[in-house]
Amino acid sequence: TLLAETAEQMRGNAIxxxxxxxxxxxxxxxxxxxxxxxxxxxExxxxxxxxxxxxxxxxxxxxxxxxDFADLLTGDYSPDRAEYHDMLDDAVVQRPGFTLRGGTNEVLRGVIARGLGMR
Known part of the structure; x- marks a missing residue:
């Protein structure tokens, strides 16, 4: 995962x-x-x-x-592993789609509000 790879890059002092x-x-x-x-x-x-x-x-x-955290943290640093850059680039490009998979946050917040008796 990106978080695990970011931690690994930190451990190796690449970022x-x-x-x-x-x-x-x-x-x-x-x-x-x-x-x-x-x-x-x-179940x-x-x-x-x-x-x-x-x-x-x-x-x-x-x-x-x-x-966002990994992208901002990496900034001008150049970690050695190309796989990390690829993973990071993919995550940044896909970020806008995160809110669309499985339903928009607005719809889900409506479900939450109904479940809490707020609607």
């Missing part, structure tokens, strides 16, 4: 270290736990539409934030 790496790792860990909870609810045939929408919105946001 500067940044404390936000830990923040993104924590977000990924939280999303993993949330996704597991949604899967468990679905138990419990309603999970609101929780799934929350995970999707947060996951989409995190995916784009990681692409």
């Amino acid at each position: 500067p270290r940044h404390t936000d790496l830990g923040r993104y790792v924590a977000r990924i860990a939280g999303l993993h736990q949330m996704s597991t909870a949604v899967a468990g609810a679905l 138990r045939r419990e309603p999970a539409d609101t929780a799934a929408a929350v995970v999707k919105v947060l996951g989409t946001s995190t995916e784009g934030d990681i692409a």
